[in-house]
Amino acid sequence: MSTVLTEPSNGSKAEVEATSLDRPPAWPHRHLLDTDVLTWPQVELVLDTADAMAEIVAKRRPRSDALRGVGVTNLFYEASTRTRVSFEVAARHLSADVVNVSVGGSSIEKGESLLDTMRTLESLGARVLVIRHAVSGAPYLVAREFRGSVVNAGDGRHAHPTQALLDLYTLHRHISGGSLRGRKVVILGDVLHSRVARSNLWTLTAAGADVWVCGPATLLRGFEAWAAAGVGGERRFTVTTDIVAALRDADAVMALRLQQERMAAGLLPSTHEYAARYGLTAERLALAREGCLILHPGPMNEGVEIAPDVASGPRSLVKKQVANGVAIRMAVLALVTSAGERSDR
Amino acid sequence: MSAIASRPARTGAGAEIGRPVDLDLTGAWLVDPSTGREGPAELVVRGGRIDSLAWLEGASGDANERGVVVAPGFTDLHAHFREPGGEAAETIATGLAAAAHGGFTTVCAMPNTTPPIDRAAMVEAGRAAADASGSPVRLLQVGAATAGRAGEQLAPLGELADAGVVGFSDDGSPIQRADLLRHALAYGGMLGLPVIDHPEDLTQTSGAEANDGLVATVLGLRGWPAAAEATAVARDLAILAEVARDVPSARLHLTHLSTAESIDLVRRAKAAGMPVTCDVTPHHLALTDEWLAGARRWAWQALDDHGIPRDPWRDGALESEPYDSALRVNPPLRGAADAHACVVGLADGTVDAVASDHAPHTQVDKAVEFGLARRGIAGIETVLGLLLEAVDAGQPSLLRAIEALTVGPSRVVGDAAGAAPGFAEGAPADLVIFDRSARWTVEAEQLLTRGWGGPLLGRSLSGLVLLTVAGGRLAYEDAEPA
Numbered sequence: 001m002s003t004v005l006t007e008p009s010n011g012s013k014a015e016v017e018a019t020s021l022d023r024p025p026a027w028p029h030r031h032l033l034d035t036d037v038l039t040w041p042q043v044e045l046v047l048d049t050a051d052a053m054a055e056i057v058a059k060r061r062p063r064s065d066a067l068r069g070v071g072v073t074n075l076f077y078e079a080s081t082r083t084r085v086s087f088e089v090a091a092r093h094l095s096a097d098v099v100n101v102s103v104g105g106s107s108i109e110k111g112e113s114l115l116d117t118m119r120t121l122e123s124l125g126a127r128v129l130v131i132r133h134a135v136s137g138a139p140y141l142v143a144r145e146f147r148g149s150v151v152n153a154g155d156g157r158h159a160h161p162t163q164a165l166l167d168l169y170t171l172h173r174h175i176s177g178g179s180l181r182g183r184k185v186v187i188l189g190d191v192l193h194s195r196v197a198r199s200n201l202w203t204l205t206a207a208g209a210d211v212w213v214c215g216p217a218t219l220l221r222g223f224e225a226w227a228a229a230g231v232g233g234e235r236r237f238t239v240t241t242d243i244v245a246a247l248r249d250a251d252a253v254m255a256l257r258l259q260q261e262r263m264a265a266g267l268l269p270s271t272h273e274y275a276a277r278y279g280l281t282a283e284r285l286a287l288a289r290e291g292c293l294i295l296h297p298g299p300m301n302e303g304v305e306i307a308p309d310v311a312s313g314p315r316s317l318v319k320k321q322v323a324n325g326v327a328i329r330m331a332v333l334a335l336v337t338s339a340g341e342r343s344d345r
Numbered sequence: 346m347s348a349i350a351s352r353p354a355r356t357g358a359g360a361e362i363g364r365p366v367d368l369d370l371t372g373a374w375l376v377d378p379s380t381g382r383e384g385p386a387e388l389v390v391r392g393g394r395i396d397s398l399a400w401l402e403g404a405s406g407d408a409n410e411r412g413v414v415v416a417p418g419f420t421d422l423h424a425h426f427r428e429p430g431g432e433a434a435e436t437i438a439t440g441l442a443a444a445a446h447g448g449f450t451t452v453c454a455m456p457n458t459t460p461p462i463d464r465a466a467m468v469e470a471g472r473a474a475a476d477a478s479g480s481p482v483r484l485l486q487v488g489a490a491t492a493g494r495a496g497e498q499l500a501p502l503g504e505l506a507d508a509g510v511v512g513f514s515d516d517g518s519p520i521q522r523a524d525l526l527r528h529a530l531a532y533g534g535m536l537g538l539p540v541i542d543h544p545e546d547l548t549q550t551s552g553a554e555a556n557d558g559l560v561a562t563v564l565g566l567r568g569w570p571a572a573a574e575a576t577a578v579a580r581d582l583a584i585l586a587e588v589a590r591d592v593p594s595a596r597l598h599l600t601h602l603s604t605a606e607s608i609d610l611v612r613r614a615k616a617a618g619m620p621v622t623c624d625v626t627p628h629h630l631a632l633t634d635e636w637l638a639g640a641r642r643w644a645w646q647a648l649d650d651h652g653i654p655r656d657p658w659r660d661g662a663l664e665s666e667p668y669d670s671a672l673r674v675n676p677p678l679r680g681a682a683d684a685h686a687c688v689v690g691l692a693d694g695t696v697d698a699v700a701s702d703h704a705p706h707t708q709v710d711k712a713v714e715f716g717l718a719r720r721g722i723a724g725i726e727t728v729l730g731l732l733l734e735a736v737d738a739g740q741p742s743l744l745r746a747i748e749a750l751t752v753g754p755s756r757v758v759g760d761a762a763g764a765a766p767g768f769a770e771g772a773p774a775d776l777v778i779f780d781r782s783a784r785w786t787v788e789a790e791q792l793l794t795r796g797w798g799g800p801l802l803g804r805s806l807s808g809l810v811l812l813t814v815a816g817g818r819l820a821y822e823d824a825e826p827a
Binding site: 156 | 666
């Protein structure tokens with residue numbers, strides 16, 4: 001195990017134990033707003049860095065000095081437990097100074113604009129802003145102005161890059177053969193409203209997986225055209241409303257959370273009907289390959305999009321996803337801060 | 346550049362706005378859509394009136410359409426000047442100044458102010474503000490179609506007509522109730538005035554953020570279907586067909602059409618002889634939803650040789666950051682095929698006018714999350730520049746483009762616009778002079794609108810406006826070049 005040096009903005013050199021990369025490729029992204037900008041070597045760098053971070057996490061007293069003295073602020077405009085705590089734990093493992101800001105309602109209701117809030121937090125020492133926001137694209141607005149690094153912790157329907165990276169990391173660790181190339185991965189459920197699905201489409205297709213998205217037609221709106229165009233204009237995937245076709249010979253299935261508000265919006269007749277037609281049950285999973293891996297970004301509606309015995313069954317990686325999320329977020333925090341900060345102000 | 350050399354000495358001083366203009370223009374390219382003629386001409390203006398116009402032939406006519414162009418002053422059918430209630434975004438005075446910079450000498454202001462223009466006294470107040478501004482640009486007012494724009498009962502249409510409005514509209518919103526649209530068309534027809542509808546089926550656009558298409562899907566923006574416009578257009582036309590049988594003077598004008606389907610519906614309605622007109626905006630002609638993802642090419646560059654929209658992710662067209670809230674507008678920027686349909690409709694005459702839908706907003710309302718930003722582009726100063734980009738790309742022709750800014754809109758508002766656009770000897774000069782070969786960069790300091798930001802900031806456009814004359818008086822003059 002060699003040592004990788006990163007250089008946080010405060011100028012002090014901190015040591016991060018990393019993989020056997022003596023000279024890691026430079027990480028060019030000061031922000032992580034989505035997975036769409038990542039080249040495959042960059043994705044691999046995140047995964048390799050997460051491997052090193054996982055070793056730190058596995059210690060009795062997990063601690064690295066990589067972000068000592070670096071202010072990490074979690075700015076959450078939407079309720080979240082697991083993602084917020086995951087980022088907080090990740091930042092603390094790296095010795096960052098963590099501040100949590102939860103804002104009920106939108107910035108408009110609060111009477112202060114998102115940019116004003118950002119400037120306030122910047123003045124209070126935030127070097128990394130981890131943002132969760134209900135409006136697609138909100139982190140891009142902040143990233144245009146913020147001097148430090150912005151990490152997207154979920155924006156509207158658009159993106160949840162650390163989730164996609166931890167999903168990929170988890171799949172890589174558990175899929176037989178260790179590679180997704182040519183393997184059938186199914187994203188099942190409310191794809192239309194899912195930032196998890198969108199970010200995963202970029203990374204899973206980049207990994208060479210045979211990606212299928214499946215759900216009722218109302219929740220697939222627009223995806224047929226995207227599948228035809230290809231992710232990034234080239235990487236095709238398959239869209240179907242036929243859950244039998246989707247699950248047949250699947251190597252991994254990622255079930256998505258179904259929100260109650262989809263019924264009120266007239267997109268679905270009832271949760272009951274959804275569960276009956278698209279719930280991930282043990283019976284349906286018999287169509288998949290033996291050992292098919294099960295993922296869910298959480299929180300789960302057990303009995304709706306996923307049956308309880310599947311959620312907690314032997315092939316379920318849900319708890320692993322949560323644990324791996326910390327290592328991935330440690331890696332992302334270390335990498336984005338290694339890219340320096342804006343110097344033109 | 347003999348045309349420039351022969352212009353009166355520029356003062357660049359605002360105090361000169363409103364003074365009668367004398368001009369001796371020789372060797373400029375004159376475009377006169379009222380006669381369908383364009384070519385080198387000699388135009389003399391004395392004391393604000395057209396003294397003489399002579400078309401030049403042969404050696405003396407060495408001007409060309411790529412140099413200095415003279416055209417009748419433009420008429421904008423659709424602008425939001427925000428006064429009263431939104432003066433931080435625009436006032437009538439700043440709006441008129443911006444209009445003159447854009448080459449406009451007549452502007453129809455939409456009534457969705459706070460409160461809305463639904464009484465004669467408010468029309469008078471607007472006219473007084475225009476007079477007080479000192480600008481010679483004519484302000485025409487569109488009156489609300491329903492009281493308070495609430496969509497529940499008709500506004501006092503007769504009272505508004507007596508006060509001089511040029512049409513009725515709840516713009517910003519459609520007239521949602523079909524029965525009220527029917528009554529407004531009949532009553533407006535009786536008064537000799539059009540109903541101007543903003544065609545949008547709100548049940549399909551609740552919470553919508555971006556044109557329903559690949560860009561919205563990839564960016565996770567809530568889709569705004571083209572059908573939301575086409576169904577509203579179809580409804581309006583079905584009602585118009587019936588009303589026009591009883592009230593032959595009933596007229597419908599559909600504003601800011603943005604989709605191929607709705608352009609086609611209007612094309613067929615016109616072929617059937619229905620009393621309908623329509624306009625498109627320059628941004629729906631030239632910009633597409635790709636811009637939301639970061640592309641910055643014109644709509645016609647986003648189609649391949651077979652007319653199929655290109656994929657900006659495939660061909661590397663994404664050059665800017667996504668989610669620029671300056672691009673949030675109603676109706677949304679559409680795909681390249683829809684923009685192309687708007688251009689074709691403009692070229693073939695289905696589209697009567699190009700209107701700015703100038704919709705200024707403050708920084709507070711615009712420098713926010715994309716989905717929370719107010720909808721609108723403050724574009725009255727870039728109408729000509731965007732249209733010339735389309736002309737340069739092949740269609741419409743320069744003459745047709747100028748027609749859609751002059752004779753076309755003038756026909757929609759009829760006699761209320763005053764004298765017909767043209768160069769009749771003895772009439773007050775109403776014209777714009779621009780240099781088609783001179784490029785200018787759209788910068789906040791150059792713009793006279795109070796509206797914040799804009800999708801074209803930093804871009805270079807052709808067609809620098811040199812001089813705008815409204816009613817014989819100076820409305821805008823370009824500063825002396827350094």
